[in-house]
Amino acid sequence: MSETAVSTVEAPQPGRYTVPGPPPRPRSQLVGTGFAIAAVSMAVAGALGHYMARRHLLDDPGHDWLAGQSVPNPQLVYALITLLVSVVTAHWAHWASRRGERGHTWVGMAITLVMGFAFFNMVMYSLNRMEIELGAGEWENLAFAVTGLSLAILIVGMFYLGLMTLRSLGGSVGRDRSTPLGSAVFFWDFAVLAWAATWYVVYVVK
Amino acid sequence: MTDATTEAAHSTGSAVAPQAEDPTAFGLLSTADHKRIGRLFIGFSLLFAVAGAVTDVLVRFDLASDSGHTVLNLETFTQVFMFTRDALVFGMLIPFFLGVAIYIVPLQVGAPNIAFARAAALSFWGWLVSFGVLVGAYIGNGGPAGGWDDGVRLHMLALAGLVISLIVGAICVAVTTLAMRAPGMYMDRTPPFAWSALVMASMLVVSLGVVLGQLVLLYIDHGYGRHFLDGNYGVWPRIDWMYRTPQLFIYVVPVLGVAAEIMLAAARRWVFEPLALYFTMGLVGLFGFGAWANFGIAGEGADVVDGLEGIVLVGLYAGALAGVGGLLALLGFTVWQSRKWPRPTTAVLAAFGAGKLIAVAALIGLIGAGVDWLNIAGRGVDGNAPLRFTTWVTGQQSLLIYGAGLLGVLAALHWWAPKIWGRRLSELVGWASFAAIGGGAFLAWLGPTLSGAFTEQPQFVYNDPQLTTVYGSLTDSSGAEGLSVVGGIGVVIVLAGVGLVVLNLLVSVGMGKGAETDADPWGGLTPEWLLDSPPALGQSDSLPQLSSGTPLLDAELNGSAAPAEREASEVPA
Numbered sequence: 001m002s003e004t005a006v007s008t009v010e011a012p013q014p015g016r017y018t019v020p021g022p023p024p025r026p027r028s029q030l031v032g033t034g035f036a037i038a039a040v041s042m043a044v045a046g047a048l049g050h051y052m053a054r055r056h057l058l059d060d061p062g063h064d065w066l067a068g069q070s071v072p073n074p075q076l077v078y079a080l081i082t083l084l085v086s087v088v089t090a091h092w093a094h095w096a097s098r099r100g101e102r103g104h105t106w107v108g109m110a111i112t113l114v115m116g117f118a119f120f121n122m123v124m125y126s127l128n129r130m131e132i133e134l135g136a137g138e139w140e141n142l143a144f145a146v147t148g149l150s151l152a153i154l155i156v157g158m159f160y161l162g163l164m165t166l167r168s169l170g171g172s173v174g175r176d177r178s179t180p181l182g183s184a185v186f187f188w189d190f191a192v193l194a195w196a197a198t199w200y201v202v203y204v205v206k
Numbered sequence: 207m208t209d210a211t212t213e214a215a216h217s218t219g220s221a222v223a224p225q226a227e228d229p230t231a232f233g234l235l236s237t238a239d240h241k242r243i244g245r246l247f248i249g250f251s252l253l254f255a256v257a258g259a260v261t262d263v264l265v266r267f268d269l270a271s272d273s274g275h276t277v278l279n280l281e282t283f284t285q286v287f288m289f290t291r292d293a294l295v296f297g298m299l300i301p302f303f304l305g306v307a308i309y310i311v312p313l314q315v316g317a318p319n320i321a322f323a324r325a326a327a328l329s330f331w332g333w334l335v336s337f338g339v340l341v342g343a344y345i346g347n348g349g350p351a352g353g354w355d356d357g358v359r360l361h362m363l364a365l366a367g368l369v370i371s372l373i374v375g376a377i378c379v380a381v382t383t384l385a386m387r388a389p390g391m392y393m394d395r396t397p398p399f400a401w402s403a404l405v406m407a408s409m410l411v412v413s414l415g416v417v418l419g420q421l422v423l424l425y426i427d428h429g430y431g432r433h434f435l436d437g438n439y440g441v442w443p444r445i446d447w448m449y450r451t452p453q454l455f456i457y458v459v460p461v462l463g464v465a466a467e468i469m470l471a472a473a474r475r476w477v478f479e480p481l482a483l484y485f486t487m488g489l490v491g492l493f494g495f496g497a498w499a500n501f502g503i504a505g506e507g508a509d510v511v512d513g514l515e516g517i518v519l520v521g522l523y524a525g526a527l528a529g530v531g532g533l534l535a536l537l538g539f540t541v542w543q544s545r546k547w548p549r550p551t552t553a554v555l556a557a558f559g560a561g562k563l564i565a566v567a568a569l570i571g572l573i574g575a576g577v578d579w580l581n582i583a584g585r586g587v588d589g590n591a592p593l594r595f596t597t598w599v600t601g602q603q604s605l606l607i608y609g610a611g612l613l614g615v616l617a618a619l620h621w622w623a624p625k626i627w628g629r630r631l632s633e634l635v636g637w638a639s640f641a642a643i644g645g646g647a648f649l650a651w652l653g654p655t656l657s658g659a660f661t662e663q664p665q666f667v668y669n670d671p672q673l674t675t676v677y678g679s680l681t682d683s684s685g686a687e688g689l690s691v692v693g694g695i696g697v698v699i700v701l702a703g704v705g706l707v708v709l710n711l712l713v714s715v716g717m718g719k720g721a722e723t724d725a726d727p728w729g730g731l732t733p734e735w736l737l738d739s740p741p742a743l744g745q746s747d748s749l750p751q752l753s754s755g756t757p758l759l760d761a762e763l764n765g766s767a768a769p770a771e772r773e774a775s776e777v778p779a
Contacts, residue, residue: 028321028385035377035411042415043422050423054434135430142434145426149419 033183037190044194051142071203072126079122083192086115090185097178109165116158150198157191160184240308240320247305254297259701261290266694270687284351289344291449296368299611303460306618307379307403313734314397316388316752321381329375336367350441358438366421369414376407390753397732397755402463405491409456447496451571452522454606455494461614465557471730472548473541489529493522516579523575527568552636556617563609591662598658599665601651608700609647624727628740629720635710642703649696657689731756
């Protein structure tokens, strides 16, 4: 910082200083995304906690709780693996963006988004096979709500990734300008984790 | 200013053009200036404080009869009861301090605006619209206990809108404190109020997030078969934790920040151990996390927390008490060190009273939790209601919302009115407000506390057979009516105090009768007192040179100069 920046006046005279200018720290979007993740993770935790508390009230959760539903495990596992791979490609895109390699950035983001769509395709197929009827029972309602919440978070994550990809297409790449994309990737990591938790609780432990 | 703009400006070192603000009332609709957003939050939250106190008067006097409902009827009683909680917590307490934080925190940390300014504006408008929808749901016979099913779901949607809006505002405040401080102002040198706002915002984010997940489940189940809700009444017990202790402690953490600002300015000293100041406020926020408490109320998972619930509650209240007690001791020691008795302005009196009441609330909470845990006087056994299901809770709510909360509101308004509106509020009216709010809050606490302790009057409703199993199993006992009258009179006095506050604002600020002030009429220590009163709308392209949260005190103690302003182009990349 230059010497002029720390110059002083002769005596304390309040009221002579103007409202300040641009913030000196560039990572406000990353910090804000962290707080958003905290809020959404607590929402998922609250929903899953409620789900588990209701299940805990039943004496025979395996029978009464699912009421004859069968879960297509292979498809849901493939869907989860697809999401996990998309985390790798998202980080590849961010890594490339920080190095200023635009081609890699865009290819990485495109693959990530395609995998996101593929995930939704697989999950919707699985849920259709299960023929969950909303309102048919307590498990159906809770499973629908918790699953829907996690899917909504993934949709927000894909939207966020898409927006930040457009920004990188507009030239926001490089070490100092990749924070927005890094924030979106951070949120995507969390969205995948939230789905993994939901999948384990609702479709594995049931 | 968007984050991209700030980042670009930062990386290139170029100045950002001042953001134009339409000074007319129409400009309020499109404003992204933290000062106007903060004023909007403050103004509307005071209106909702009046609405909440009025409906609370109806509830309290309705309880003052042993022959059924006299003021309200069965349906409207439960709806007015619930609206009162919504109005006082989500209409007044949280948004008021969020509004003050949105106004003051950027000035305190040397930021040009609140982080994500348009998101902050969205937070205000989302909150206002959601609150309007919530009122509409109640009017249309909705709300958690309403008779109109769509209205019940509309209330849930409105509540979700309120929660999301307040979380967005909280994120803006937290990010401003964490990521937009002036260079050289480290976290251990942030002003007390900015720190308390960070604590409140962080805890709001993590605690209110829980209710969002719950609302998704409740909304789906309510709309499709109600397999676990047991009717419309099932909604309230699952969200009730947001309106009661220990969660209420989170909402009043900024009151501790206001008290610290005012007491330290009065002492003209900084605390001997700043980390203790921050740590104690953090403790109160941390131990206020009450999202888990709904399991004990709704019955879901109750057997899991049985046995643990009592000791956990005792621990939470003890932690909160340690935090508040430690902070007050620290501030008291600092005032004692200064060998100066503070001038009894409204701000000083209200700050002192508010801080003390939070400590009293924590102590009473600890006593109540201990009684429940140890089954003292047969509480919680042999069909006797634990204190946490009686109007003992209403007493705690009165102490924290009316007492600490409204006295904190009074202190903040009187202290920062010069900075927010450029005029001082009337001290005479301020003292009258202090007396009315303090005295009224005492009675509002005393009545329900005694009726809860000695007559087991249920906290939820009065003699209502349609309640959930937990509340429905409790019956009202005679003898509570007179105590309800005491509480009702207390709320009437509180309402008069709030009316005086609003009147004071209208006359002193709205009609311009208050004395105009210079930049620092109180001898404040923190950076906002370096700025004009009020600061001009919009933002300039210069940054203050700050190295601590108390630049004016530093200059006074060192006999040196106040910090000079710095051009944005000098901001290091």
